[in-house]
Amino acid sequence: MSQKFRLENGGLINRDKKLSFKFNGKIYYGYEGDTLASALIANGVHLVGRSFKYHRPRGFFGAGVDEPYAIVQLYRNNETEPNIKATEQELFEGLEAKSVNCWPSVNFDIGAINNFLKIFLPAGFYYKTFMWPKSFWYRVYEPFIRKAAGLGVASTKHDKERYEHKYEYCDLLIAGSGPSGLASAYAAAKNGARVILAEDKPRFGGSLLTSDVNIGNQSGEDWAKSIISELKEMPNVVVKNRSQVFGYYDHNMLVMSEKVSDHLPKTKKHHPKQRLWYIRAKEVLISSGSIERPLVFGNNDTPGVMLSSAAKEYLKVYGVLVGKNPLVFTNNDSGYETAIEFKKNGINPIILDSRINPQSEIIDEAINLGIKIKFSYVVVAAQGYKKVSSADIAKISDDKKQLGTIENIKCDCICVSGFWTPTIHLASQSGNKTKFKDAIDAFVPGTSKQNETTLGAANGIFTLEETLKDSFMAGQHISKKITKNDNKISFPNVVEKKSSQHDKFWCVPLPKGKNYKRFLDFQNDVAVSDIEIALKEGYRSIEHVKRYTTLGMATDQGKTSNLNGLQLVSEIENKVVPAVGHTTFRPPYTPISIGAIVGREVGKHSKPTRKSPMHSWHEKNNAVFVDAGVWLRPRYYKQGSETLFEASKREAKNVRTNVGICDVTTLGKIDIKGPDAAELLNRVYTNAWLKLPVGKARYGVMLREDGIVMDDGTTTRISENHYHMTTTTAQAANVLSHLEYYLQLVWPELNVNVVSTTEQWAGAAIAGPKSRKLLEKLFPNNDVSNEGLPFMGYMESDLFGVKARIFRISFSGELAYEVNVESNNGHFMWEKIIELGQEFQVQPYGTEALSTLRIEMGHVAGSELDGRTISYDTSLEGLISKNKDFIGKRSLNREAFTSSDRQKIVGVVPLDKKTSIPEGSHLVKDAQAPLPNKKLGHISASCWSVEHDNPFSLAILKDGKNMIGEKLFVMSPLKNKVIPVEIVSSHYVDPKGERVRS
Amino acid sequence: MLHIKCPHCGMRSQNEFSYGGDASVKRPELNKEISDEEWDNFVYNRKSLRGKHLELWQHLYGCRQWIKVERDTSTHEIFNTYKADEEIS
């Protein structure tokens, strides 16, 4: 059995290339150029899923992006992807897909019991039912919903595919390659404008591929082909198929998703799977066309009921019959076009037209072809469960209120046409306030909000001649404004059949005694009765009705349901549709894969990785790295089978006893120059800076205007008007912006320049009692004695031919220096220090040992300066000058900041001197107190003190000043720990600070 | 995404800038005696305007200049941009 619904010939598919694919485990065949939907229909498969709420059988309703039903789980190249529309997914060899939203199988679905219980599942059912009883939620409702609902399963594997982002500028972005898109693109391109023409389908041409028209003595399809091939040759034009412009954002920024490889069995090497384009367009032409509107009648969701335009597209593009015994139900001439196509291919359709006695060229053609037409007739209900098998039809009275006798006629599909809805999503997203156009019973864009112009069917213009004329003119006129060229294009001769007025009728009344479900929203199972209930319960705003009933809230965003929903509300409320108004259109127009949104910014690419010039040395010497902001820093250097704990202890101990070196390149560095540099520092830091001599460094703390500590660091006076500021690694960028803010906006009179030099200097801290001895070896020509280079001193020197800066500053609390050389020489410097330090047992140390050293010294860092602490809290109040004003000073007299029991930094030691204290734990007075136990403070940083050989922590503790010697408890419910501790001074080692001055 | 005209560099995408708040706020002069209320108004109190708003942006990944942008907070329309020291009429 193969493709028994495929025509002998015709369509735009490549019949020379047969493809095999699997659906729900069964093998089928289709052709290159098919979609999964067209190939399944060719094989007579119409049952593809189950509906969301009632689990009713679902088939195909459309042939493109508007499809509400045929959503499948796709399997491609050992990956799986949910939420794929079968009507959009192009067929490739070996494609596999499965139905979603059905369990255990599409043919036997347990959830379908909801269908028989539907009296219990009316509008607002989620809000009403699952609220009570409360305990049922976790145990009963949620597991049930999770099993029964959903539109597929997201893969939990890492996505191996690559997704790209591209930024582009153009004069005109044209969304949609139907007649209006092609005409406007052509005219604009001829005027020399930079044009991007985007088409979401694989084939260009839009409605021209399926309509029976003639442009310039060519068929619509051939005309489209010739225009596209000409555009493709032009250097100022980018033509993209499989590309959906899905969002219109501020300032004419549009985003387009290009499916580069989704139609292939496997992504080609070096190709992305998808590409997201961020396009800033001077002008935007929206030629997104229109979507056919359904007619509403009983069981109108049965597989086999579909849009007449979709039936025509399957026929003309794919050479596929959606049925061999079709019924066409229409309120306008479009249904006739579909019927005529059936007839031309040897099928005998029946047309039911709700209109009384319409007359037009198209209707005449249908009559002449001998097609059976019943005027004033409607479909009352579709019959058949998994597929349409017949239809109940009836004559309808002229006022459309009364149904005549019901007859049942056999058919295998019902093609419906309720006229056309312009696709106004992009215009609406741009901020355009849409207006209702009575003549077509639909909204069209109003006055342009941004630089957007809507053309053709998207603008409510449904004749080809008018569309082409408008679009040629728009393309020419708009491009002329930009390029100043004025190339006239001769307008082609257009032949199309004239159609007659559509019927405003759209919803078939229920026959007496019947309670058919008449669906509005096919994806979310919202029926006419649900809207009626919502209105009865008092919902009025269309935005509320939408959320209560979930009308239009599915992944198809109500492309086929919105307008019918509005018409229903307006009828019941006795208001005109524009008074009801439509809900907001929000991007994306159609679902976009998360991968495309994320682009390349995944894993290691999610932020830049910065490496110091000594990185390769660290790697060679078994460094284990840690992320420090955007930097990679050695956490410790592993020797043998050492653990982090063992290694960091060894490294820290070696600093306390011999000498260690640490890569401090990552510290923020800012070069400050100008006659007012000292004045700037004096205003930025809390302590005094006007009298710092040349060749000296000073430690400083800067506040935010609200009095909270922002950052700390040392700044060195290099020469008269030249300073070198260091910041913490984390705050480097913020401090630079902070200085720029004050210099540019607040005190522009200060003559100072600041620039980041973080990456220009490589830095090594040399710390430990033997550090001076090592320095003497490194700089034999300099006097680095305690007198020659005292604590907080600075000198410039030469390190074996390399320019170096030496700062005598210490973070570890030991006698220490920091040597900076230009980044290119960093590696050389590092190796020199290691080489000459051998005789002093020099060892490199990482951030873990660095932390240990600073914690037991009581030096504060980021974990104490956490954006919640003031100078007093971190015992930096001694650096607050009383004699000058500075940023944030005025805030320091706030009541909370000056209270007598204000929090302060303390040291914490466990009573057993063994149990290590988890960072982030709370300090409490009584471990047994009932919850909530009053928190007195928190542990900010913990280490194993190498000096005392026991655990030691820093904490920010309420009334810390008066708590020294107190016994408290550390509680960590997360780690299930209660530890009795003693509060000690935060300076656990060398409290007088003698070592740094030795 | 906004398109902001940096008065120094020209039209640039929003992601090159960082937002800096209300540009009409003036920091009190240093060493000047002011009331708690004045200080609180400077540090904390901001109007959340709907409509025309003069705000600060820094061209962070560009010239690094702080600029003033006159923008409608509800429509995102940008009426004008100014250099930090430019007089605004």
Ligand SMILES: [Zn+2]
């Ligand atoms: Zn700039």
